[in-house]
Amino acid sequence: MTKLTDHFSLEEFLISSTAEAMGNDNKPTPQHLKNLKNTAAGMERVRSILGDCAIVITSGYRNPVVNKAVGGVPNSAHALGHAADFRAAGFTAIGAARRIRDAHAAGEIEFDQLILETSRKIVHISFDPEGGTKKKGMRGDVLTQKLGAGSPFLKGLVG
Numbered sequence: 001m002t003k004l005t006d007h008f009s010l011e012e013f014l015i016s017s018t019a020e021a022m023g024n025d026n027k028p029t030p031q032h033l034k035n036l037k038n039t040a041a042g043m044e045r046v047r048s049i050l051g052d053c054a055i056v057i058t059s060g061y062r063n064p065v066v067n068k069a070v071g072g073v074p075n076s077a078h079a080l081g082h083a084a085d086f087r088a089a090g091f092t093a094i095g096a097a098r099r100i101r102d103a104h105a106a107g108e109i110e111f112d113q114l115i116l117e118t119s120r121k122i123v124h125i126s127f128d129p130e131g132g133t134k135k136k137g138m139r140g141d142v143l144t145q146k147l148g149a150g151s152p153f154l155k156g157l158v159g
Helices: 008-014 019-021 030-049 064-069 093-105
Strands: 055-059 083-088 113-117 122-126 143-144
Touching: 008 030, 008 064, 019 055, 019 064, 019 122, 030 055, 030 093, 083 093, 093 122, 093 143
Parallel strands: 113 143
Antiparallel strands: 055 083, 083 122, 113 122
């Protein structure tokens, strides 16, 4: 096991049923590994904000082949190693998202995007330092996606 931080391993961020079904090892490039270390550090902050509860990463890094297979856009934060989808023990997805949103408002955490994915009952968070654009700086977007991949985003947290 390759530890990225005290509570997160590289292997957690590489698990993908799609990659497994394709026989793809889903290995990150050296730059993507560096990004994953930053994402794991962000997830440590999330874990702390949520009272040091256990967190299960449901989707992390997706290499270009895997990302395309799941319908991801080429510049997806997942494909760059900047994002994680997760569930937190003792929290509903909206409860975890609200706590993180409030911590962001209080200046306790920075993120690029926090997305409540209600259909999958997970939280997506990304830590892209360029905010998904050529412009430096994380956006701090808080969004809800109710109907799954490809569906529109709503501004804010909508339960």
